[in-house]
Amino acid sequence: MTATVTLHRTRSAAPSWVPQLVADLMGLLAIAAVVVTTWIWARNGGLLQTFVYPEYLLESQALYTGLLSQVLMILMVLFMARIPWVEQSWGHDVLARRHKWLGYASFWLAIAHTLLFAYNRVEREPSEWxxxxxHLFVTDPWMLWATIGTLLIVAVVVTSIQIARRRLRYESWHLLHLYSYLGMAFVVPHEIFDGTHFHTAWTQIFWWSLYFGSLAAVLIWRVALPLWVSWRHRLVVDEVIAETPSAFSIVLRGRRLDRLRTKSGQFFIFRFLGSPGWTRGNPYSISAAPTRDDLRITLEAGGDGAVRARNLIPGSRVLIEGPYGTMTAARRRHPKMVMLAAGVGITPFRALLEDSEYGPGEATLIYRYTNHEHAIFLAELSELAERRRIELVFLPGRRRDDGSWLPADVDGSDVDVLKTLVPDIADRDVFACGPVPWLKAVHRAAHRAGVKARDFHEEDYAW
Structure with a gap:
């Protein structure tokens, strides 16, 4: 390596205080919504019915679980409304996890709400159960709609369980997942017109504010803004380039793409017009430093969306949402960094290594892949390493086991090997990207090697 790169030692700017403020307000809103919901229930006799009049206990708890289920469902939608400042502060991965657990909590509360009311009705009329x-599930006002909505939500939750998701194509799961919005819409009327906690003026203000606020957030940031951004920048497919037998890159051209303020390490959700299934968006990381006129993404040819993308014709129009993701150089706290990638997880690091600020020997890339035939960007990474003095470590071969991040032919424990490859890893920023089981093994090894949680930045390739 003979080339030397001189860099100004300015650090990447920290995230603006505005995204953090908006994210904090979102968290406070979520807590306040649950507290207010509980207070509405208590004020309308919930505490008395629970502790003083035990004959109303079942009905009271049925109402409370229903109210909590609904407010958590609204928050679940709000958390995934792609509000830019919240995405920038918390990150898409964190929001997706919170969305998932809010969904599960809302689901089980809805099941409890249904069973408690059913038991209460049967207990009142045991001979006519x-x-x-x-009457409860079909003929009472608006209850048939609520029953259909609940069944739709049950179907979405069941297909979201990991063991079920493994058997579904992403496109099928995504389509089923959209039915949760329809299910929520079917459930709402019985709460509005039959719910005893929706009839006073101030409670109506509270609930309508939540409903319309979340709806407005979805329409603004998941519909209107992406359409505006796509129209403004006019992205089209410039060329499709084969990288390996199982991976390919798509170069996109557009107008004034610098105004997107895209950072290396981020991703967009893409819809390629003119191909079947274009309505279903797919997330792909940019794999080269963004420029004023073009973006490049790199995909593995797995799944129907990627197969269709591989056959795109130059000139095809593209709709985009984003950029999303917080795994950027702005998160760095140290001059040195190490990146660990598996498979197609190399894509964001290829871009980060190109335009991040670091000196000779201050960046290390550890790249794990099954075999050389399927390794992406080997030539580009070697050229970058030569030009910017990056330490490259290639780890080909199949994984040792599900609990390890290393190939089978590497001796030593996960932690010992990591500390051997990067002795000062505890004093670096650590970036990791790849499949979820592999990421967990990397995170565990990095933690045991002394890496602090705030210095570990990850993004998983999962749905």
Missing amino acids: AGALL
């Missing part, structure tokens, strides 16, 4: 359940 079939008719009582028929």
Whole structure:
């Protein structure tokens, strides 16, 4: 290596205080919504019915679980409304996890709400239990809609369980997932017109504010803004380039792409017009430093979306959402950094290594892949390493086991090997990207090697 790169020692700017403020306000809003919901229930007799009049206990708890289920469902939608400042502060991965757990909590509360009301009706009319359940789930005002909505939500939750998701194509799961919005819409009328906690003026203000606020957020940031950005920048497919037998890159050209303020390490959600299934968006990281006129993404040819993208014709129009993701140089706290990638997880690091600020020997890339035939960007990474004095470590071969991040032919424990490859890893920023099981193994090894949680930045390739 003979080339030397001189860099100004300015650090990447920290994230603006505005995204953090908006994210903090979002968290406070979520807590306040749950507190207010509980207070509404208590003020309308919930505490008395629970502790003083035990004959109303089941009905009271049925109402409370229903109210909590609904407010958590609204928050679940709000958290995934792609509000830019919240995305920038918390990151898409964190929001997706919170969205998932809010969804599960809302689901089980809805199941408890349903079962408690069913038991309460049967207990009141034990000799006519079939008719009582028929009235509850079908003939009572708006209850048929609520029953259909609940069944739709049950279907979405069941297909979101990991063991079920493994058997579904991403496109099928994504389509099923959209039915949760329809299910929520079917459930709402019975709460508005039949719910005892929706009839006073101030409670109506509270609930309508949540409903319309979350709806407005979705329409603004998931519909209107992406359409505006796509129209403004006019992205089209410039060329499709084969990288390996299982991966390819798409170069996109557009107008004034610098105004997107895209950072290396981020991703967009893409919809390629003119191909089947274009309505379903797919997330792809940019794999080269963004420029004023073009973006490059790199995909593995797995799944229907990637197969269709591989056959795109130059000139095809592209709709985009984003940029999203916080795994950027702005998160760095140290002059030195190490990147660990597996498979197609190399894509964001290829861009980060190109335009991040670091001196000779201050960046290390550890790249794990199954075999050389399927390794992406080997030539580009070697050229970057030569030009910018990057330490490259290639780890080909199949994984040792599900609990390890190393190939089978590497001796030593996960932690010992990591500390051997990067002795000062505890004093570096650590970036990791790849499949979820592999990421967990990397995170565990890095933690045991002394890396602080705030210095570990990750992004998983999962849905």
